[in-house]
Amino acid sequence: MSASLLSHEIKENTSKAVIGVFAPCDPRIDDNSRKRCKNLVKQVAGSLSGAIKFPDGSAVQLVYSDILVDLEPQADLVAKQFLQAGVNVLVCIPDTWSFPQLTTISLLSHFPKDIPVNFTTGNSATRPGVVYTHATNGAIAQYGKLSHINIGSWPDKGQNPKLSKETLESLIDWCYGAATFQGLKGRRVVVFGHDSMGMETALPHVMETRNRFGIEITRLDMKLLADMLQKETYDKEELKKLKSWLFSHAKDRVELPEENDEELLEKSLALYLIVRDLMKELDAVGGGFMSQLEWGSDARGIQLPVADIMESLFNSTFDHNGEKEVMPFATEADVQGLLTQLFMTWLSGGNPPLFMDFRKVYGKADVSELVKKHKYKVGENDKWLEKGFVDGVNSGSASFNWASVPCDSEKEIMKNISFPKAVDYFYYLGNSVHFKSPGGIKGIAARLSFSSLSGMFSILWDEAETIELPEEIATEICEGANPTWPHTFVVPKYATMTEYKQYAPANHLHMTWNLKPTRLQYWMDFTNVLSLTPWQSRPQFIEGEDRPLPLVYLLNGGEERTKIKLAGK
Known part of the structure; x- marks a missing residue:
């Protein structure tokens, strides 16, 4: 038998998440109930189709099988169908009782142990799919595999039952966690420069990141960028287009007082084009840039323009070519910050991340002093x-x-941004980005961290909301930190200011809007990342906000203990 040469083409779904939907059934069940099972599988697959998006706007692929998994032969058949289709996420829709070991457990034996599996069922007594769910989930938990159950609701009668809105929403949130977990395996981020200013909290833990998340970190020297800038290795016509686009939005707010300032601006814009093309060539999903100290603030070297505009463009949903995919990007080569942004962007379906210093925390005493100083009249919504x-x-x-x-338009967004000359450490080489974020933006503020003691990653997180301060108070705060940089004033939902100050795992914090706790929690389950919420006022479980604790955690002494045990295997 001769060896076969593979095609040079690859399937579109390769290296992406593919969700497979199926249903178990009892071979003794009547024909109408069996048809109902098939209809339900098709209906769930149709409801999920197009509902889970990658950051590039493409939908996660959905496949389903109308072969009911009655016994081992059907389990093997459906498993092989799914494997051929590239399925790496499993959604089981039980509507009747069946035999766990002969059905889903036999099907699972064809897949890696870490494959995400969800059991979504109605709470019915007629044909007790919920009984099957508890029996199968319990068996899976006993042999140490993670699974999630979604005990929801759909009509007990009728041939075409539909999931309730809440049941479907819960399943979609789980799918986002699973798709992020599987979709990022085999991907890479590109980081320019070495360790970020010696910050241990920003180091690229290459092997740990590879082993835990399946993500590769490609590191390139900043000399390459300096050389490409000097050689003008970029499309000069596109640079004109990018500069023209920026000026069309903000020419009166781009500060260029010195003779060579416009040339420095052009170099900083060219840097975006160079890095964008390099990242595309490497098929990267995110990036980072060291900058300090060698690039633009060490007087012993040749000073080069700041990368602020470049970094902001990557993290935005648009540029001079129109709408684009958000490409999470970290300043100061902060790899743990980059990964935080990357995971939350994917979990939110592509929402833009905010990279910020965890700068001054204004507690009650600080706020009272500001109010008194500015004779501010307190309002109801403050x-x-x-x-x-x-x-x-x-x-x-x-x-x-x-x-x-x-959801604001590009025009509405850009009119709020100015581009003052960079100051402080950067010797006026290029332009910064400045704005003040509006209030009322809700999401999750978080930070990934790593411990060599446990060999584990963790995420410190809380729900948060931006606030808008009175203009005179906001101006004083900006002037006190840096008036040329962006400022976002954030209030955590559960953390007190004392807790926030004491428990920050690094000097950088990251926020993504419209990201639900359940999606982050599901993803932390799949990746075995510790969930850190040391806030006294936050309950252990919040109905309607948190995902229910997986049974495998309860059987092994709790979430943290189980994750630590799993990490040690």
Whole structure:
């Protein structure tokens, strides 16, 4: 038998998440109930189709089988169908009782142990699919595999039952967690420069990141970028287009007082084109840029323009070519910050991340002092007065989108942004990005961290909301930190200001809007990342906000203990 040469083409779904929907059934069940099972599988697959999106706007692929998994032969057949289709996420829709080991457990034996599996069922007594769900989930938990159950609701009678809105929403959230987990395996991020200013909290833990998330970190020297800038290795016509686009939105707000300032601006814009093309060549899903110290603030070297505009463009949903995919990008080569942004962007379906310094925390005493100093008359909607806020500010990576509210147009966003000359450490080489984020943007603020003691990653997180301060108070705060950088004033939902100050795992914080806790929690289950919410006022479980704790955690002493045990295997 001779060897076969593979085609040079690959399937479209390769290296992406593919969800397979199926149903178990009892071979003794009547024909009408069996037809109902098939109809339900088709209906669930149709409801999920197009509902889970990757950051590039493409939908996660859905396949389903109308072969009911009655016994081992059907389990083997459906498993092989799914494997041929590239399925790496499983959704089981039980509507009747069946035999766990002969059905789903036999099907699971064909897949890697870490494949996400969800059991979504109605709470019915007629043909007790819920009984099957508990029996199968319990068996899976006993042999140490993670699975999630979604005990929802659909009509007990009728041939074409439809999931309730809440049941479907819960399943979609789970699918986002699973698609992010599987979709990022085998992908890479590109980081320019070495360790970020010696910050241990930003180091690229290459092997740990590879082993835990399946993500590769490609590291390139900044000399390559310097050389490509000097050689002008970029499309000069496209550079003109990019500059013209920027000026069309903000020419009167681009500060260029010195003779060579416009040339420096052009170099910083060219840097975006160079890095974009390099990342495309490497099929990267995110990036980072060291900058300090060698690039633009070490007087011993040749000073090069700041990368603030470049970083902001990557994190935005548009550029000079129109709408685009958000490409999570970290300033100061902060790899753990980059990964935080990457995971939350994928979990949200592509929403833009905000990279910021965890700068000054204004507690109650600080707020009272500001109010008194400015003789501010307190209003009803001043949320920042209740417990304080954080001034989130950094020189780079702030997505343009955060200059306005979600869903605003490019024009509305850009009119709120100015581009002052860079100051402080950067010797006036290029332009910064400045805006103040509006209030009322809700999401999750978080930060990934790593511990060599446990060999595990963790995420410190809380729900959060931006606030808008009175102009005179906001101006004082911006002037006190840096008036040329973006500022976002953030209030955590559960953390007190004392807790926030004490438990920050790094000097950078990241926020993504419209990201639900359940999606982050499901993803942390799949990746075995520790969930850190040390806030006294946050309950252990919040009905309607948190995902129910997987049974395998309960059987092994709790979530943290189980994850630590799994990490040690």
